[in-house]
Amino acid sequence: MNAEQPVVPRIWVFVEQQERQVHPVSWELLGAAKRLSADLPGSVVEAVLPGHQIADLAPQAFHYGASRVYVIDSPVLEIYRNLPYAVAVSQLVMQYRPEIFLIGATTLGRDLAGSIATRVGTGLTADCTELAIDPAQHILAATRPTFGGNLMATILCRRHRPQMATVRPRVLPMPDPMPDATGEVINVPFDMREEDVPVKRLRLIRAEEQPNIEYADVLVAGGRGVGGPEGFALLEELANALGGMVAASRPVVDAGWMDASRQVGQTGKTVRPKLYIAAGISGAVQHRVGMSGADVILAINTDPNAPIFQIATLGIVGDLYDVIPALIRQVKGQAQDGHAHL
Amino acid sequence: MHAVVAIKQVPDTSNVRIDPETGTLIREGVPAIVNPYDLHAVEAAVQLKERVGGGQVTVITMGPPKAAEALIECIEQGADRAILISDRKFGGADTLATSYVLARAIETINAELPVDIILFGKQAIDGDTAQVGPGVATRLNIPLITYAIAIEEFDLEARTAIVHRRVEQGIEVLQTSLPVLLTVEKEIAPVRHAPLPRLIAAARYQPEVWSATAPVVFDPQQIGLKGSPTVVGKAFTPEQRSGGEVISVADLGLNAVVARALAVIEQAHVRNLQPETGVVS
Numbered sequence: 001m002n003a004e005q006p007v008v009p010r011i012w013v014f015v016e017q018q019e020r021q022v023h024p025v026s027w028e029l030l031g032a033a034k035r036l037s038a039d040l041p042g043s044v045v046e047a048v049l050p051g052h053q054i055a056d057l058a059p060q061a062f063h064y065g066a067s068r069v070y071v072i073d074s075p076v077l078e079i080y081r082n083l084p085y086a087v088a089v090s091q092l093v094m095q096y097r098p099e100i101f102l103i104g105a106t107t108l109g110r111d112l113a114g115s116i117a118t119r120v121g122t123g124l125t126a127d128c129t130e131l132a133i134d135p136a137q138h139i140l141a142a143t144r145p146t147f148g149g150n151l152m153a154t155i156l157c158r159r160h161r162p163q164m165a166t167v168r169p170r171v172l173p174m175p176d177p178m179p180d181a182t183g184e185v186i187n188v189p190f191d192m193r194e195e196d197v198p199v200k201r202l203r204l205i206r207a208e209e210q211p212n213i214e215y216a217d218v219l220v221a222g223g224r225g226v227g228g229p230e231g232f233a234l235l236e237e238l239a240n241a242l243g244g245m246v247a248a249s250r251p252v253v254d255a256g257w258m259d260a261s262r263q264v265g266q267t268g269k270t271v272r273p274k275l276y277i278a279a280g281i282s283g284a285v286q287h288r289v290g291m292s293g294a295d296v297i298l299a300i301n302t303d304p305n306a307p308i309f310q311i312a313t314l315g316i317v318g319d320l321y322d323v324i325p326a327l328i329r330q331v332k333g334q335a336q337d338g339h340a341h342l
Numbered sequence: 343m344h345a346v347v348a349i350k351q352v353p354d355t356s357n358v359r360i361d362p363e364t365g366t367l368i369r370e371g372v373p374a375i376v377n378p379y380d381l382h383a384v385e386a387a388v389q390l391k392e393r394v395g396g397g398q399v400t401v402i403t404m405g406p407p408k409a410a411e412a413l414i415e416c417i418e419q420g421a422d423r424a425i426l427i428s429d430r431k432f433g434g435a436d437t438l439a440t441s442y443v444l445a446r447a448i449e450t451i452n453a454e455l456p457v458d459i460i461l462f463g464k465q466a467i468d469g470d471t472a473q474v475g476p477g478v479a480t481r482l483n484i485p486l487i488t489y490a491i492a493i494e495e496f497d498l499e500a501r502t503a504i505v506h507r508r509v510e511q512g513i514e515v516l517q518t519s520l521p522v523l524l525t526v527e528k529e530i531a532p533v534r535h536a537p538l539p540r541l542i543a544a545a546r547y548q549p550e551v552w553s554a555t556a557p558v559v560f561d562p563q564q565i566g567l568k569g570s571p572t573v574v575g576k577a578f579t580p581e582q583r584s585g586g587e588v589i590s591v592a593d594l595g596l597n598a599v600v601a602r603a604l605a606v607i608e609q610a611h612v613r614n615l616q617p618e619t620g621v622v623s
Contacts, residue, residue: 114472117473118438119480145470154575157573200516204511205514217444218612242612292582309585309588314585314586314587316589316591319589327604
């Protein structure tokens, strides 16, 4: 609860890594931090990287715009657990008092961010879709959808620091890396012992498939209009022909036709593919907030009044069971033509 | 076994407004429901009680007087005791202030009857922040397990539990000491229909009402707008991406429609329409 301004306004980004793989949302956030820094005079962009034996990942953070990386290396941070991560990062926050702290709204980030904000006693805005510096007050203006996407709210944290925000993967663009960029590494000591951690991971049951729909270039998404789980084989065929993946709306997941990992929307994932084909999806606002960042939206629905048509690049009123098989034939035909001309 | 479940009454997500003076949400006149994830948390607590052969399920909420309805629905669902924490002074609370109030309330409940497990829904469908559960666990200094989908083992003698949680790589199986705070997914327990005797008992049930000063004295600096670091600067309806043309198979025929669809797909520069032409082995 410090009211005084720090000498150097630090904009921090939490670098999320698991099994030494950095989640790309970390780099998306560094890109956002760079843009914020341009509007916040004298500010610096820095990264926080907790884990075990992960110091060699720090240069990647330099490439995406951090001038300094705080590496917290400890055996208790080997796999993510709430307590050691929350304590380690909160201690660092108390020491350096950053102005702004951004964390990815992933499973890990959502678990962690609320714990840090509570320890530090500051404000946290979840799932922001836009970050800016308020020009008059020089504070973070964090905009987020609320009430299922019906309303946007810009949240301010006037007196408490850091101003914390989480952002979902793919909401912000991926910056281009600068492979020559370097910076300073600060090795942060952390002395928590394993016996002080009340939660142990007994095992990890890995999902057979981990469809990462957030980062797919092409998504063929099905809604209630698909009619049943069998219909998704057709969507899969189109997705394969286009080199994409199958996604789903919430009713489809609630009905058990598709796995929750494929759900797009407010309670699912945010996607921004080059092409989003919405088949039998009416397009409630809760769905649209998750996919309206797509470059091109092609919607197929029997209902001419489906709200999805309001945002589709091209809307087709018709039966998906007529349109999609014809589309598959054409796409496959073009692909063969392409080979024929080689 | 004593379980505490923190629930929230949420408005139907359509038809919402913001108070222009305070920047807070106006909830009056909007249909209200129990946050769907919270009903699964209540069910999980009731099933746990049955599994260990008895105990108490206490349900709490912070909200306006109307939120008593939501608590009664939880009594129907099998909860034993319900507490409504309600006072105008709590109004405008953000997640930090809310977690303070709930944590203080749970400390008080724990002093009367020690608590073994605290359950929250994974998030509320109105705010979607998923922050209050982690905040309460942090304040109470107890283990936190978010996105829980199953309680494999619950050992009151050894004071441990084994909990499954959904993570991006799959399912994590964690062992924790008790008490623990879980935020739960719907899979944790399917919601059952309340049997008639429960409905009758619930109809007569009156939740206890706690104010900002009795029976617990909440720190006035940490509640409501005063205790909330974040404020709504402005609220607005989202700008909608503008759509293009809508064509119909009935009007143009299937071939013409598919040709237009292909043109749009090409516009997206999806590589696979020109497969592997650039690949050199």
